[in-house]
Structure formats: C-alpha cells, structure tokens
Amino acid sequence: MNKEIELFDEELEEVSGGAWSVKGMKRIGEITISGKGIEIKTQPSNSAKTALTLDFRWCPVYEIEQNEGLIWYRVSENMYVAQQAGVTFKMFS
16 A cells, blocks of 8 residues: 555544644544545645545645645545535634
C-alpha cells in the first residue's frame, strides 16, 4: 500500500475513534467521495503535487479555503480536495 495512503488511513482511524482533532486541527465537517480517482493535493491548488487519489470513502474536513475559483477542503495536515463532481461536503453544527 502507498505510504501516503497508510498515513492518511491512520489519521482517519484516530478521528473515527472519537478524536475531533488531528495535530491541533479541529474537525468542522466531512466530505464523502462517491467517485473514483479523486485527487488529493498537497496544497489548495490545481498545480500542486497530487499526494494520492481516493475512491469511494469519507474524509474529515478541518478547514475550507477558496483558491483558483475553487473551494478546497483540508482533509489532513498537507492534503486538500477540491469541490467537484463526486465530492459532497457536510458541515457539522
């Protein structure tokens, strides 16, 4: 398995185990990825390096940014997902 995916899965396990923050970042919502090959970027930019691609899963969201005309969801310390077909965001109240 890809090292980045393993590290990301460890963070998801920590969050799903009841933690509401990872490395000081508080979870504000979650995204559901309902497509294949959704790119996770290292920065909130289309030109940033793709850290990994994900298929059909949920991810915690810690921050929302707007860049390059897109909304970006921060799902880990250095991982961002752009709003697009196959990505649904849910804000916690």
